[in-house]
Amino acid sequence: MPVVVETISTLQQAIARSKQAPVGLVPTMGALHAGHLRLIDRARAETALVVVSVFVNPLQFDQVSDLNTYPRDLERDVALCATHGVDAVFAPSVQEMYPVPPMCAVDVGAMADHLCGKFRPGHFRGVATVVLKLLNIVQPNIAYFGEKDAQQLAIIRRLVREFNVPISIVGVETVREADGLALSSRNARLGPEERAVAPALQRALRTAADAIAAGASDSGEIRRHAASAIPADGRLRLEYLEIVDPETMQPVATVATEVCVAGAMWVGSTRLIDNVTARPPR
Amino acid sequence: MPVVVETISTLQQAIARSKQAPVGLVPTMGALHAGHLRLIDRARAETALVVVSVFVNPLQFDQVSDLNTYPRDLERDVALCATHGVDAVFAPSVQEMYPVPPMCAVDVGAMADHLCGKFRPGHFRGVATVVLKLLNIVQPNIAYFGEKDAQQLAIIRRLVREFNVPISIVGVETVREADGLALSSRNARLGPEERAVAPALQRALRTAADAIAAGASDSGEIRRHAASAIPADGRLRLEYLEIVDPETMQPVATVATEVCVAGAMWVGSTRLIDNVTARPPR
Numbered sequence: 354m355p356v357v358v359e360t361i362s363t364l365q366q367a368i369a370r371s372k373q374a375p376v377g378l379v380p381t382m383g384a385l386h387a388g389h390l391r392l393i394d395r396a397r398a399e400t401a402l403v404v405v406s407v408f409v410n411p412l413q414f415d416q417v418s419d420l421n422t423y424p425r426d427l428e429r430d431v432a433l434c435a436t437h438g439v440d441a442v443f444a445p446s447v448q449e450m451y452p453v454p455p456m457c458a459v460d461v462g463a464m465a466d467h468l469c470g471k472f473r474p475g476h477f478r479g480v481a482t483v484v485l486k487l488l489n490i491v492q493p494n495i496a497y498f499g500e501k502d503a504q505q506l507a508i509i510r511r512l513v514r515e516f517n518v519p520i521s522i523v524g525v526e527t528v529r530e531a532d533g534l535a536l537s538s539r540n541a542r543l544g545p546e547e548r549a550v551a552p553a554l555q556r557a558l559r560t561a562a563d564a565i566a567a568g569a570s571d572s573g574e575i576r577r578h579a580a581s582a583i584p585a586d587g588r589l590r591l592e593y594l595e596i597v598d599p600e601t602m603q604p605v606a607t608v609a610t611e612v613c614v615a616g617a618m619w620v621g622s623t624r625l626i627d628n629v630t631a632r633p634p635r
Numbered sequence: 636m637p638v639v640v641e642t643i644s645t646l647q648q649a650i651a652r653s654k655q656a657p658v659g660l661v662p663t664m665g666a667l668h669a670g671h672l673r674l675i676d677r678a679r680a681e682t683a684l685v686v687v688s689v690f691v692n693p694l695q696f697d698q699v700s701d702l703n704t705y706p707r708d709l710e711r712d713v714a715l716c717a718t719h720g721v722d723a724v725f726a727p728s729v730q731e732m733y734p735v736p737p738m739c740a741v742d743v744g745a746m747a748d749h750l751c752g753k754f755r756p757g758h759f760r761g762v763a764t765v766v767l768k769l770l771n772i773v774q775p776n777i778a779y780f781g782e783k784d785a786q787q788l789a790i791i792r793r794l795v796r797e798f799n800v801p802i803s804i805v806g807v808e809t810v811r812e813a814d815g816l817a818l819s820s821r822n823a824r825l826g827p828e829e830r831a832v833a834p835a836l837q838r839a840l841r842t843a844a845d846a847i848a849a850g851a852s853d854s855g856e857i858r859r860h861a862a863s864a865i866p867a868d869g870r871l872r873l874e875y876l877e878i879v880d881p882e883t884m885q886p887v888a889t890v891a892t893e894v895c896v897a898g899a900m901w902v903g904s905t906r907l908i909d910n911v912t913a914r915p916p917r
Contacts, residue, residue, distance in 0.1 A: 361799065456883070457763070457790075457797045460742040481739070482798075489799040508739075515739045516764075517643065517771040601738070 355405070355439040357431055361490050364404070364443050368491070371440070373402035375494035380487050383407040383444075384424040384538035385433045388528040392497040393437045395525050404491050405434050406443040408450060412458075413479030424538055443491070450486065458482045461508050464602050468504045468595055468615050469626060480505055481512050488513070488520050496520055501527040501535050503615050503628040507602050527627070529555070535627045542623045550586055554618040554627050557582040557594060561614045562631035565596075570608045570633065572596040583618070592617040592624070599630065608633055637687070637721040639713055643772050646686070646725050650773070653722070655684035657776035662769050665689040665726075666706040666820035667715045670810040674779040675719045677807050686773050687716050688725040690732060694740075695761030706820055725773070732768065740764045743790050746884050750786045750877055750897050751908060762787055763794050770795075770802050778802055783809040783817050785897050785910040789884050809909070811837070817909045824905045832868055836900040836909050839864040839876060843896045844913035847878075852890045852915065854878040865900070874899040874906070881912065890915055 358364045368376060377400030379392045389405075396403045407430055414420035427444055434442050459481035464470070470477050488496060498506045506524045513522050528536045533555040534548075543551055561579035569575050576594050583591050594616040596605050605612050608631070615628035640646045650658060659682030661674045671687075678685045689712055696702035709726055716724050741763035746752070752759050770778060780788045788806050795804050810818045815837040816830075825833055843861035851857050858876050865873050876898040878887050887894050890913070897910035 453797070455797060456744040456746050457794045458742045458744065460740045460760075462738040462740065464738050478742075486797075486799045489801060492801060512739045515735070515737060515768075517768045519771060519774060 354435045355431065355442045357427075357442045357444060359445055360449055361445065364441065364490065367441055368402065368404070371402055373440070375400045376402045376404065376491065378487065378491045378493035378496040379403070379405045380484060380496065380498070381405060381407055381430075382409045382423065382538070383427060383430045384541070385430045386528075386536045386538060386540075388499050388501060388536040390433065390437055391528050392499060392525045393434065393439060395523065396495070396497050397438045399523075400493075400495055402441070403439050404441045404443055404493065405439050406445075406487050406491070408443075408445055408483070408487075410450070410479060410483040411447060412451075412455070412482055413476050415473045415476050422542075424541055450483070455482070459485055459512055461512065464504070464508045464511055467597060467602060467604055468593060469617060470504060470602075472592055472617065477504065477508050481508055484509055485512065485516070485518070488518055493520060495523055497523050497525055499527060500524045501537070501627065503599075503613050504602050507600060507613075511600070533559075535625070537625060539623055539625065543620060547588055547620045547623065550584065550589060551620050551625060553583045553586075553589055554591075554616050554625055557591070558614050558616055558627055558629045561594070561596065562629045565608050565612065565614070565631040565633055568634050572604070572606050572608060575608070579614070588621050590619040592619060596631075636717045637713065637724045639709075639724045639726060641727055642731055643727065646723065646772065649723055650684065650686070653684055655722070657682045658684045658686065658773065660769065660773045660775035660778040661685070661687045662766060662778065662780070663687060663689055663712075664691045664705065664820070665709060665712045666823070667712045668810075668818045668820060668822075670781050670783060670818040672715065672719055673810050674781060674807045675716065675721060677805065678777070678779050679720045681805075682775070682777055684723070685721050686723045686725055686775065687721050688727075688769050688773070690725075690727055690765070690769075692732070692761060692765040693729060694733075694737065694764055695758050697755045697758050704824075706823055732765070737764070741767055741794055743794065746786070746790045746793055749879060749884055749886055750875060751899060752786060752884075754874055754899065759786065759790050763790055766791055767794065767798070767800070770800055775802060777805055779805050779807055781809060782806045783819070783909065785881075785895050786884050789882060789895075793882070815841075817907070819907060821905055821907065825902060829870055829902045829905065832866065832871060833902050833907060835865045835868075835871055836873075836898050836907055837911075839873070840896050840898055840909055840911045843876070843878065844911045847890050847894065847896070847913040847915055850916050854886070854888050854890060857890070861896070870903050872901040874901060878913075
């Protein structure tokens with residue numbers, strides 16, 4: 354069983370005492386699913402001491418309702434961590450992470466201007482701030498993030514590079530259900546009929562990637578074509594489907610190199626995101 | 636003589652090779668004076684490996700003219716470092732520090748709403764960002780900053796605390812000329828007549844501190860009283876004289892505990908800053 358620690362000082366003492374290196378960190382908001390477990394397995398394979406943080410960060414929620422209904426089950430998360438060889442679970446309280454009213458934050462600038470950042474004001478500022486805190490608290494050699502949150506991963510890579518944080522960031526491939534739906538803690542909120550139509554987002558993104566692979570280069574046309582792959586269904590609402598530079602998350606008007614095709618879609622009252630990498634023909 | 640290194644990788648290799656700990660960092664913009672040397676001496680006394688960074692950070696200059704005329708003399712700085720036992724001088728180029736266009740920055744929020752922050756938009760954002768970079772590059776155990784830049788020191792203490800940066804911040808007392816003028820690289824710009832009247836700022840701040848020590852508590856009255864200590868002289872223009880909380884840099888309306896009395900004054904075309912700590916009677 355992993356040790357479960359709730360305070361920063363206890364965690365740092367445990368890491369120092371273990372004398373194990375390199376240290377791997379998997380930051381999560383809990384509600385662990387097979388996507389998280391793939392991150393953990395990768396950390397377990399590459400590092401000597403694996404720390405999983407479980408912290409539902411209030412700073413990154415733009416909707417109070419989303420924060421309040423975010424699934425939480427630490428006991429189950431710890432049990433899953435145990436079966437995947439995690440050494441320590443860091444599960445701090447909000448008070449432990451934010452003992453004083455936050456005055457400083459990581460401003461991620463234009464990195465948050467598009468995709469999810471456009472629809473979730475302050476979200477990536479909150480993500481970047483808490484991730485920087487977690488990196489500094491754990492001081493891992495490698496930190497692992499899922500590719501499903503493409504904008505988050507790009508922002509973390511960028512801030513680590515720009516701020517010279519002495520840590521390697523590893524992106525890990527999205528885990529999908531058999532029908533293509535990307536795993537997400539929020540999938541648990543889907544009713545059976547919603548679940549049945551949820552893979553539409555992935556199909557639309559793949560439609561765009563296939564068009565790019567076949568030589569389409571006009572982003573506007575590709576996007577319209579891809580969006581039309583979403584069935585006319587009252588439960589589905591495409592929030593965005595964008596084609597962006599994979600490093601800067603800025604829109605690409607004409608596809609000439611590898612791009613990230615990312616989308617968000619509401620299924621009833623649940624918001625799902627996904628993305629694919631697309632390459633034009635050589 | 637200290638080693639002078641211009642690249643991040645060379646510096647990090649030199650620090651790792653030295654196997655000396657603890658490491659002390661004195662971040663500067665060069666043009667070293669006795670104030671900096673007091674920081675260096677403190678670092679030399681408390682740490683095994685002393686690194687002085689010399690980097691005129693473009694991000695923190697709100698006026699291009701100030702950036703362009705900021706005094707630079709690396710050879711002289713290195714010679715001074717040599718006489719004070721510095722182990723390494725880190726003097727990177729702008730390209731080395733900002734290899735890609737910055738998209739991320741440290742937002743210091745309301746910490747920059749008053750004092751210098753009010754008159755130098757973006758200044759502390761630039762300061763906080765470059766300091767976070769330098770702390771991550773050097774990874775010192777202790778970093779030393781002058782108390783003359785009270786708002787800067789408070790912001791750095793706050794960001795280190797809020798971001799859980801595993802580094803101790805030490806503030807070092809301001810060095811003054813015999814007539815009370817705080818040392819500053821910008822003092823070199825003062826003509827002889829300007830130099831003669833420059834201590835007026837320090838006298839005004841002391842006037843406020845004396846009033847507070849004598850029981851005055853209404854900040855508005857104290858500020859007016861203190862400002863009247865600045866002689867009517869066409870060369871002098873008080874930019875601000877504020878009474879703020881020493882931790883948060885927020886204005887204090889009624890003085891009841893220790894406060895920071897800070898001011899900025901133009902002497903001709905040169906802007907000087909200073910501050911004093913003031914305590915009400917028990």
